[in-house]
Amino acid sequence: xxxxxxxxxxxxxxxxxxxxxxxxxxxxxxxxxxxxxxxxxxxxxxxxxxxxxxxxxxxxxxxxxxxxxxxxxxxxxxxxxxxxxxxxxxxxxxxxxxxxxxxxxxxxxxxxxxxxxxxxxxxxxxxxxxxxxxxxxxxxxxxxxxxxxxxxxxxxxxxxxxxxxxxxxxxxxxxxxxxxxxxxxxxxxxxxxxxxxxxxxxxxxxxxxxxxxxxxxxxxxxxxxxxxxxxxxxxxxxxxxxxxxxxxxxxxxxxxxxxxxxxxxxxxxxxxxxxxxxxxxxxxxxxxxxxxxxxxxxxxxxxxxxxxxxxxxxxxxxxxxxxxxxxxxxxxxxxxxxxxxxxxxxxxxxxxxxxxxxxxxxxxxxxxxxxxxxxxxxxxxxxxxxxxxxxxxxxxxxxxxxxxxxxxxxxxxxxxxxxxxxxxxx
Amino acid sequence: xxxxxxxxxxxxxxxxxxxxxxxxxxxxxxxxxxxxxxxxxxxxxxxxxxxxxxxxxxxxxxxxxxxxxxxxxxxxxxxxxxxxxxxxxxxxxxxxxxxxxxxxxxxxxxxxxxxxxxxxxxxxxxxxxxxxxxxxxxxxxxxxxxxxxxxxxxxxxxxxxxxxxxxxxxxxxxxxxxxxxxxxxxxxx
Numbered sequence: 380x381x382x383x384x385x386x387x388x389x390x391x392x393x394x395x396x397x398x399x400x401x402x403x404x405x406x407x408x409x410x411x412x413x414x415x416x417x418x419x420x421x422x423x424x425x426x427x428x429x430x431x432x433x434x435x436x437x438x439x440x441x442x443x444x445x446x447x448x449x450x451x452x453x454x455x456x457x458x459x460x461x462x463x464x465x466x467x468x469x470x471x472x473x474x475x476x477x478x479x480x481x482x483x484x485x486x487x488x489x490x491x492x493x494x495x496x497x498x499x500x501x502x503x504x505x506x507x508x509x510x511x512x513x514x515x516x517x518x519x520x521x522x523x524x525x526x527x528x529x530x531x532x533x534x535x536x537x538x539x540x541x542x543x544x545x546x547x548x549x550x551x552x553x554x555x556x557x558x559x560x561x562x563x564x565x566x567x568x569x570x571x572x573x574x575x576x577x578x579x580x581x582x583x584x585x586x587x588x589x590x591x592x593x594x595x596x597x598x599x600x601x602x603x604x605x606x607x608x609x610x611x612x613x614x615x616x617x618x619x620x621x622x623x624x625x626x627x628x629x630x631x632x633x634x635x636x637x638x639x640x641x642x643x644x645x646x647x648x649x650x651x652x653x654x655x656x657x658x659x660x661x662x663x664x665x666x667x668x669x670x671x672x673x674x675x676x677x678x679x680x681x682x683x684x685x686x687x688x689x690x691x692x693x694x695x696x697x698x699x700x701x702x703x704x705x706x707x708x709x710x711x712x713x714x715x716x717x718x719x720x721x722x723x724x725x726x727x728x729x730x731x732x733x734x735x736x737x738x739x740x741x742x743x744x745x746x747x748x749x750x751x752x753x754x755x756x757x758x759x760x761x762x763x764x765x766x767x768x769x770x771x772x773x774x775x776x777x778x779x780x781x782x783x784x785x786x787x788x789x790x791x792x793x794x795x796x797x798x799x800x801x802x803x804x805x
Numbered sequence: 806x807x808x809x810x811x812x813x814x815x816x817x818x819x820x821x822x823x824x825x826x827x828x829x830x831x832x833x834x835x836x837x838x839x840x841x842x843x844x845x846x847x848x849x850x851x852x853x854x855x856x857x858x859x860x861x862x863x864x865x866x867x868x869x870x871x872x873x874x875x876x877x878x879x880x881x882x883x884x885x886x887x888x889x890x891x892x893x894x895x896x897x898x899x900x901x902x903x904x905x906x907x908x909x910x911x912x913x914x915x916x917x918x919x920x921x922x923x924x925x926x927x928x929x930x931x932x933x934x935x936x937x938x939x940x941x942x943x944x945x946x947x948x949x950x951x952x953x954x955x956x957x958x959x960x961x962x963x964x965x966x967x968x969x970x971x972x973x974x975x976x977x978x979x980x981x982x983x984x985x986x987x988x989x990x991x992x993x994x
Contacts, residue, residue, distance in 0.1 A: 445852050467857035470848030628838065 381601040384613040386414045411598065417616035418623055419604035421791045425499075426602065426623075427630035428492035433590065434631055435485035438638075440583050442478040443527075450530065452576035454569040457532035458657040476646040477638070482524050483649045484638050486672035489520065497709075498730055500718030501603040507710040508596040514706045516589045521673070521703075523582040526575040528670060529567070535651045537658035538667050540567035540575070546680075549693040566660055606790045607718025608783055615787040666747060674744030675737050676702060679763065681748050682756040698760065705767045712767055715775035722781040725774045729766060736762045859883075864994035866986070869925065877942040879930060882981060882993050886930035886938050888954070888967075889991075896965040897923060899952065903964065910976045914966045917980050925985075927993065928967040928978035932956040939963060939978075954978070 388409040390396040399406055409415045449468050451460035464471035493513070496502055502510035529540045540562070548558040563570030601610060610616055617623075641648065649671060653664040669677050676699050683694040705712075713726075720727045740759045746752040784790035865882055867889060872878055877890040892900070900914040918926060930938045939954035939961070940946040949955030949962035951970045956963075961972030968977040983993040 441849065445849055448853065449856075463856075463858065467859075469851045469854050469856055471852060471856070473848050474852060625834075628834070632838075 381598055382417045382610065382613075382616065384616075385410070385417050386618060388413075388415055411594065412624065413620045414618040416598065416601075416619040417610075417613070418602050418619050419610055419615060419787050420617045420622075421604050421606065421787050422602065422623065422626075423605050424626075424630065425491065425495040425605075427627055428488045428495060430627040431488040431630060431634050432485065432492055434634065435481060435488055436583065436586060436590070438481045439478060439485060440587070442474050442481060443580070443583065445474055446478055447580060450576075452530065452573050454532065454572050454658075457530065457572055461531045473642070476642045480638060480641050480646060480649060482527065483670070483672065484634070484641075485520065486524070488634070489517065490672070493517070494734065497733075498720040499603055499605060500607050500713075500715075500720065502710045503713070503718050504710070505600040506597065506603060509593060510710055511707060512589055512593040512596060514703065516586055516593060517706075518703060519582055519586045519589065523579060523586065524670065524672065526579040526582070529572065529575050530579060531654060532572060532658045533654035534656045534658060534662075534664050535654040535667070537567055537660065538663055539669060540571055542667065543669075544571075546696045546699070549690065549696045551689075551693070567658075603718060604787060605719060605721065606784055606787055607722070608787060608790075611786045668745050671741065671745065674742070675740035676744070678740040678744035678756045679760045681744070681753065682760040684753060684757075698764075702763060705764065709767065709771075713771045713775050715778065715780070717780040717783065722783055723774075723778055724781065725778040726771075729770050729774065732762070733766045736766070864992060866990060866992050868990050870989040874924070879942050882929075887981070887993065888926070888928050888930045888942055888978075890926040890928075890942070890967075892924045892926055892965060896952065900964060900966040900968075903966075903968075909969050912966070912968060912977055917966050917968070917977070919983070919985055922985055925991070926965070926967055927983055927991065928980050931979065932958065932961055932974055933969065933976045933978065934959050934961050934972070934974035 388399070388406045390399045390405070395405060398404075406415075446464065449460065449464045449471060451457055461475070464475050466472075468474075496510065496513070525539065525543055529536045544558050544561045544567070547561060548554040550557060559565060561571075562568070563574060601616075604610075651664075651668075656664075668674070679702050680695040680699040683691045683698060685691055687694065689697075715723060715726065717723055720730050736759050739755065740763065743752050743756040743759060863883055865880070867878075867880055869889065869891070872889065872891045874891045874893045875896075877888055880887050880889065897914065905911045905913055914923060917928075918924075930942070932939050934956065935958065937956050937958035939949075939956040941948040941954035941963075947955045947957070949971075951962050951964035953965045953967060953970075954963040955961070956972065956974065959973050961974035962970050963974075963978055964970050966977075967980070969975070981993055983991050985991050
C-alpha cells in the first residue's frame with residue numbers, strides 16, 4: 380500500500396517464507412504498522428491518539444470480557460453482581476475500575492483525535508472515507524457506552540435508560556411504540572437489561588471491524604501531517620517501525636500512567652455517587668446528568684425549550700442527533716483546498732472558538748437545567764451549527780491561506796539543506 | 806533508502822562496535838514494557854480463581870447424633886457431595902483385615918479417619934476417576950464387590966474405608982480436612 384518506496388517485506392528464515400506463501404499475516408503487519416508503512420516524518424504528538432484509541436478499545440474489550448464472567452444481567456441481581464465483582468471477585472475492583480474509567484479515557488483520546496483531524500484537515504480529500512468511518516465509530520462508541528452505563532442497574536443507570544430511550548418517544552406517530560420496542564416494556568426492566576448486555580458485548584467488535592476499515596482507508600493515501608501537504612518523495616517519510624512504534628510506545632506509557640493514577644487514586648471521580656444506589660423505578664435522582672462525555676450533546680438536547688412548528692422535545696432530539704450527523708458532511712462543507720489550520724488564518728481563529736464552544740457546551744450539559752445555563756446552552760448550540768453550516772463554507776471561499784511550504788522536508792528542515800542534514804542525523 | 810541512510814548513521818560520538826547507548830535504551834524499554842505486560846495479565850488470570858463468597862462456604866458443621874451404624878448420610882461441602890458413613894463393627898474389622906501393601910493407593914483405616922472416631926468415614930462422594938457420585942450410600946444401592954461404594958459410570962469399586970479396590974479410579978475417595986468439635990458434631994473444611 381501507499382508509496383512505491385515503501386520497504387519490501389522479505390521473509391528471512393524458511394518458516395517465515397513458508398508462512399508468507401500460505402497466510403501472509405506477517406507481511407500484512409509489516410506493511411501496516413511495520414517498516415513497510417512510510418509515514419510523514421513530521422508527525423507531532425497529536426498523531427499518537429489514534430493508536431491510543433486502539434489501545435483503549437483493547438483495554439475495554441479485555442476487561443469487559445472478564446467482567447462478563449462475573450456479571451449477571453438480571454434486574455433483580457445485576458446491582459448485587461456488580462457489588463460482588465467489587466468485593467468478592469479476585470482483582471474484581473481493579474478490573475471494574477479499569478473498565479469504568481477506561482471508557483472515559485477512550486472518549487478523551489477519541490475527542491482529541493477528532494479535534495486533531497478537525498484542525499489539520501484530516502477529513503479532506505483523499506481521506507473522506509477515513510473521516511466518515513470515524514464518525515460511524517463515534518456513534519457506535521456512544522451507543523456502547525450508554526448501554527454499558529445501564530448494566531450496573533444503579534439509579535443513574537436506570538434513569539439513563541429511561542431518559543435516552545425517551546428521546547425516541549419524541550418522534551411523531553411511532554415514537555411511543557418505538558420506545559416500548561427498545562425497552563421491551565413500558566419502563567426499563569429485565570428485558571431492557573438483557574438486550575443492552577447482549578448489544579454491549581457485541582458492539583465493541585463492530586467497532587473493531589470499523590477500525591480495521593478506518594485504518595485500511597487511511598493507509599491508501601497514507602497519514603496526513605501537521606503541514607497538511609502531500610508527501611512528495613522518500614525524503615518526506617520515515618518507516619512506521621521503529622520511528623512511530625517507539626513514539627506511540629512512549630505515548631502509550633503516558634496514557635497508561637494517567638489511567639493508573641485515576642484508577643488507583645480517584646476511581647469514582649468521573650462517576651456519580653447515585654449510581655451506587657440500586658435502581659428504583661419510583662424515584663428519580665435530584666440531579667440527573669449523563670456521563671461527562673455526553674455533556675455537550677446533552678446541552679444541545681436541553682437547549683430547545685419553545686415549540687416551533689414541531690414540539691420543543693422533538694427539536695432537541697433532532698438537534699442532538701444532527702450535531703453528530705453534520706460531521707458526516709464536513710468534508711463537503713469545508714471546501715478550502717488547504718488542509719492544515721496552520722496555514723489558514725481565519726479558520727484557525729474559528730477552530731479555537733469551536734473548541735471553546737464545545738467545552739462550554741460540556742460545562743452547560745453537566746449543569747442543572749435552569750437559567751442562566753439554558754440561555755447559554757442556546758447560544759452555544761447556535762454557534763455549534765453555525766460553525767459547520769455557515770462559517771466553514773464561507774471562510775473556505777473568502778480566506779487567503781498563507782504560503783504553503785514546498786515539501787514536508789522543507790517545512791521541517793528549512794530551505795538550507797546543507798546545514799539541516801546533520802540535525803536530522805542526531 | 807535515502808531517508809534511512811542518513812537517519813541510521815551513528816552519531817560521531819558513538820562507538821561503531823560494542824553496545825551503543827541506543828541498544829541499551831532499546832533493550833531496557835522493551836524489557837520494562839514486557840514485564841509490565843506480563844504483570845498486567847496476572848489479575849486477568851486470577852479473577853477466574855474461586856472468589857471470596859465461594860471460599861466463605863468452605864467450612865460446614867454437621868450434627869451426627871441421628872446417624873445410626875450402617876447408615877450413610879450425604880451432604881454438601883464446597884458444592885461437592887460428601888459421604889458421612891457410620892461404619893458397623895463388621896465393616897471396621899473388614900477394613901482393618903485388608904493387606905494395605907496390596908492396595909493401589911495404600912492407606913489404613915486409621916489414616917483415613919480421625920483418632921478415636923474410626924467409626925466415622927468422611928469422604929467426598931466424588932469418584933476419583935472422572936467425578937461421578939458413587940452408589941452405596943442409600944439403602945438398597947449397589948455397594949460394589951467390597952461392600953463400600955460402587956461408581957456406576959465406569960465401574961470403580963471402593964471398600965468400607967473408601968479405598969479403591971477395583972476399576973479405573975486411580976486413588977481412594979478423598980478425605981477432606983475435618984475435626985470433631987464434640988462426640989456428635991464435626992466441622993468439615
